[in-house]
Amino acid sequence: MEEIINKKVQLRGINIVGKKRAYDFVISSEKVDQHKTVFLKSGWQLDRYKKNPIVTYNHNSNSENPDNIIGTSEVFFDGKLLVGRVVFEQKDVNPLAEKVRLKIEAGTFRMASVSAAPLKYRFGDISNGEDPEVIYFTKQELIEWSIVPIGSNQDAFKRNNKCISNIRVDLLLNRRKKITVQEAQLIINNNKI
Numbered sequence: 001m002e003e004i005i006n007k008k009v010q011l012r013g014i015n016i017v018g019k020k021r022a023y024d025f026v027i028s029s030e031k032v033d034q035h036k037t038v039f040l041k042s043g044w045q046l047d048r049y050k051k052n053p054i055v056t057y058n059h060n061s062n063s064e065n066p067d068n069i070i071g072t073s074e075v076f077f078d079g080k081l082l083v084g085r086v087v088f089e090q091k092d093v094n095p096l097a098e099k100v101r102l103k104i105e106a107g108t109f110r111m112a113s114v115s116a117a118p119l120k121y122r123f124g125d126i127s128n129g130e131d132p133e134v135i136y137f138t139k140q141e142l143i144e145w146s147i148v149p150i151g152s153n154q155d156a157f158k159r160n161n162k163c164i165s166n167i168r169v170d171l172l173l174n175r176r177k178k179i180t181v182q183e184a185q186l187i188i189n190n191n192k193i
Contacts, residue, residue, distance in 0.1 A: 021088040023104055025112040027145050028082035037135045039116065041080050049075060049142040055086045056146045057100055059115060070097035084145050100147050115143040123171050135167055
């Protein structure tokens with residue numbers, strides 16, 4: 001089963017390149033996030049996303065409401081940053097897209113969240129100056145990204161933690177070759193061993 005990770009990011013700029021309905025968001029960087037994970041720039045696989053470059057509101061891509069897809073985007077690198085440039089659908093086509101766009105203009109919405117399928121990952125390597133408690137994703141596929149309100153959905157947060165915990169257990173199993181049920185439970189419950 002393909003696991004998806006959602007990660008929050010911030011608004012980078014507004015009304016760029018002469019497009020009134022276009023906004024740039026930094027959707028990934030190589031900084032350690034609140035889940036103690038890093039997506040390495042060199043690991044991003046963007047081909048799948050570029051074939052269907054949708055931007056959703058609050059990761060509602062599986063909803064029966066087509067208005068949850070609020071626009072399309074191009075993605076590109078700016079240094080070590082992965083940037084998404086969203087162009088919102090017109091008001092007469094999608095009232096929700098207009099509402100989200102206006103909330104960005106008002107400064108209410110400033111965050112985005114990526115969904116990525118982790119393909120390869122490892123714990124940090126001390127000899128490379130990395131934190132051994134941090135998971136480094138070395139190959140990941142961008143699935144979609146979303147505009148999300150500040151203060152993300154608690155269910156999405158819990159799914160993220162479970163996914164990250166499963167990866168952490170997998171890495172520990174490979175590192176130690178043996179892990180007890182109690183150690184695995186401590187990891188899933190975000191306690192240190």
